[in-house]
Amino acid sequence: MDGTDPRAGRAGTWRQAVPGGDAGPRRPSVPGGGAGAPPPGAPVGAADGTAVLVGFARALRAAGVDAGPDRVQALLGALALLDPAGRFDVYWAGRLTLCGSRDDLERYDRVFAAYFAERDTSGRPPRPVPPPRRRTVVRAAGALSRGATRSGPDAAVPTPVRADPADVLRHRDIAGLTAAEREQLRRLLAAFRPRGETRRSARRHPSRRGDVDPRRTVRELLRRGGEPARLLRHTRVERPRRIVLLVDVSGSMGPYADALLRFAHAASRGTRTEVFTIGTRLTRVTRELGHRDPDTAMAALATAVPDWRGGTRLGELLRGFLDRWGGRGMARGAVVVLLSDGWERGDPALLAGQMRRLHRLAHRVIWANPRKARPGYAPLAAGMAAALPSVDAFVEGHSLAALERLAAVVRGADP
Incomplete structure (x- = not known):
């Protein structure tokens, strides 16, 4: 056991282990951070990974990213082929499946850093990351006992188990938080983007569907010299x-x-x-x-x-x-x-x-x-x-x- 308290204001300690007890190399981190690199922090273990990723998607939706159930399902499908215990795979799988536009990338990085209780302050451009030499897993405190170092087919894929502190923090009463937890809460709140309920205004804008726009249609007819033209349509604008x-x-x-x-x-x-x-x-x-x-x-x-x-x-x-x-x-x-x-x-x-x-x-x-x-x-x-x-x-x-x-x-x- 490494003595790390998962309830503290950090996302846990990333540790690597391979079957048989031999210490494997660390998964290479992304130098420079920024918008193209995963911020440091520990995402999830395999056992409770689904619940943690659903909570992460909920935080993304609060920040304005349209991370709906279909995208979350795509993320889970991608991680089934990757390493759900590695921050590298979780970051890039989520970035490719949960983000739908260029504007989502900055919000995704900000929420990722806040959700896993780490801050990315380098601001340097990302650099290519070499592929890892061997697969690594996250071992939480007490995840692998001494008996787990035996050889054999059952020891090939150890299953890590850990509770994500950000998901626990989401349900904690604000009045009882520690100073470190309050700091993490402030980073998560800074990523919020609440939006108001939309309403249909009296203004209209051109659209492929909707009511026929008589003014634009007549102008198009005049521009063509009276020749028949397609009907132009418009619809009401929705505003928050x-x-x-x-x-x-x-x-x-x-x-x-x-x-x-x-x-x-x-x-x-x-x-x-x-x-x-x-x-x-x-x-x-x-x-x-x-x-x-x-x-x-x-x-x-x-x-x-x-x-x-x-x-x-x-x-x-x-x-x-x-x-x-x-x-x-x-x-x-x-x-x-x-x-x-x-x-x-x-x-x-x-x-x-x-x-x-x-x-x-x-x-x-x-x-x-x-x-x-x-x-x-x-x-x-x-x-x-x-x-x-x-x-x-x-x-x-x-x-x-x-x-x-x-x-x-x-x-x-x-x-």
């Missing part, structure tokens, strides 16, 4: 709905505020997203979260928000949001997400009335509560009980997996 995030930064939400705001930062990149913090004051932080780097955005946000770890006045602040921004069109037809535990210091009747008002304006109202995942939880808090009748989806928000489900609900999935 605006997302409005109201993040509770009060004292009761302190253990979750950083992760939820980083989730909001990821949602605000490339989509129509507005972000507000709520506590004792209502603060619009969309501009502060506009920085590309998450740490820079969080530093700017810490300066702009004056009511960290204070009380909560949900009803009064929600009324202020609707009076100043919501009624003018920001919340109209949008997907509004409240990330709060529902503790209310003010009048619950006021919160109930403002939630009904918000529900009439918004396309959907989603409430994410980190306390919902606790055993025996019931929405008995005055604020939460008053708001629930006007909520379309009530989901958890305590872990990375819960935030992935929240992103799917925002896209229109069934909660």
Whole structure:
């Protein structure tokens, strides 16, 4: 046993062994890293590889890569012919089967590095990798006992077993994470790309299918001098709905505020997203979260928000949001997400009335509560009980997996 704890903020130690106990050469790593090289980190063992790869594909979908079930099946089929215990084979098999466009490559590398708890900082261009001289396998702590070094046909293919720490981290409560686990969580959240639910706009664009476009068709006829021409068609443009995030930064939400705001930062990149913090004051932080780097955005946000770890006045602040921004069109037809535990210091009747008002304006109202995942939880808090009748989806928000489900609900999935 090598004493490596798989729950630590690393993906485990890569070790090589061959049947018979002789130490084999290491699989050559990819010098330079970057977009064309696998970042260092240990992917999976053979026994639990399917579950880990499914979790990896789920993280890719949260980052905007269309890694659907058919592509995951293609990945599993490719690894059946390769070495599912080698990072080299897992990286390139996933890159060739899960990525569908050039834009997916950067996201794939970023998620791969974050999911397996390693950071690629070299930035050098990739270089060709010589093929390995012999196949290697990953041996987790205690995977091969001394009796496994016997010779014979049964000893030809040792089966490695290990639990992937990133998959375990996905279901851990954010409030109980260590500093190393929080750092890995931040890298995974930085790879998020939540998208809003699409809607059909009034604008139309040329298309091969759809309704006949009379103007373009007549212009084509005139251009041909009246000769018959094919009918030109157009269809309505689909656009993502605006997302409005109201993040509770009060004292009761302190253990979750950083992760939820980083989730909001990821949602605000490339989509129509507005972000507000709520506590004792209502603060619009969309501009502060506009920085590309998450740490820079969080530093700017810490300066702009004056009511960290204070009380909560949900009803009064929600009324202020609707009076100043919501009624003018920001919340109209949008997907509004409240990330709060529902503790209310003010009048619950006021919160109930403002939630009904918000529900009439918004396309959907989603409430994410980190306390919902606790055993025996019931929405008995005055604020939460008053708001629930006007909520379309009530989901958890305590872990990375819960935030992935929240992103799917925002896209229109069934909660």
